[in-house]
Amino acid sequence: MVQRQRSKEIRMLKKTLALVMFAVLSVSAFAAQAKTVEIEGMNSLKFSKENITVKPGEEVTIKLTNTTDLPESAMAHNWILLAADADAQAVDEAAAQAKDNDYVPKDMSDQILAHTGLVAGGETDEVTFTAPEEPGDYEYICTFPGHLAAGMKGTLTVKEG
Ligand SMILES: [Cu+2]
CATH class of the missing domain: 2.60.40.420 (Cupredoxins -  blue copper proteins)
Incomplete structure (x- = not known):
């Protein structure tokens, strides 16, 4: 149960990281224009x-x-x-x-x-x-x-x- 909870947290964390990366890339693309x-x-x-x-x-x-x-x-x-x-x-x-x-x-x-x-x-x-x-x-x-x-x-x- 604890194990499952942890893997869910990791998935959430990965999702959050992906969103942050996307935001960072979008902002730098905007700034270059x-x-x-x-x-x-x-x-x-x-x-x-x-x-x-x-x-x-x-x-x-x-x-x-x-x-x-x-x-x-x-x-x-x-x-x-x-x-x-x-x-x-x-x-x-x-x-x-x-x-x-x-x-x-x-x-x-x-x-x-x-x-x-x-x-x-x-x-x-x-x-x-x-x-x-x-x-x-x-x-x-x-x-x-x-x-x-x-x-x-x-x-x-x-x-x-
Ligand atoms: Cu003039």
């Missing part, structure tokens, strides 16, 4: 993608490419993701004073969730970040002088898939 989004910064002063949808807490890689033939001084781009309560105009104005930092204002890290560097023609830069846990719309902008005013922006929507 960082979502990659390729965006082009265009001569029209627009991003090729103006809407991106991700899941809360998802790992996201943004690859920004600039295919222009124009010189860097005339046509470079960056991609800056703003916090939900950020003031895009204020960030853009501060960015104009941050040319030596790829037009990313250093003292506004509380308003910036993620950003690429500045890309000139023929260049690509990427940034990987964890999407906000809070569902909602988050604005992204290019702060090369004049580009936001021309409409170089988009919306990252965070929602449960």
Whole structure:
């Protein structure tokens, strides 16, 4: 009787272990799938993608490419993701004073969730970040002088898939 009870316990234990292994494998498979989004910064002063949808807490890689033939001084781009309560105009104005930092204002890290560097023609830069846990719309902008005013922006929507 005791023997039978013990073998039942072992079977249960094996089942539990199998479930744990399955869960561990599922989680690591999920973690490996960082979502990659390729965006082009265009001569029209627009991003090729103006809407991106991700899941809360998802790992996201943004690859920004600039295919222009124009010189860097005339046509470079960056991609800056703003916090939900950020003031895009204020960030853009501060960015104009941050040319030596790829037009990313250093003292506004509380308003910036993620950003690429500045890309000139023929260049690509990427940034990987964890999407906000809070569902909602988050604005992204290019702060090369004049580009936001021309409409170089988009919306990252965070929602449960
Ligand atoms: Cu731009």
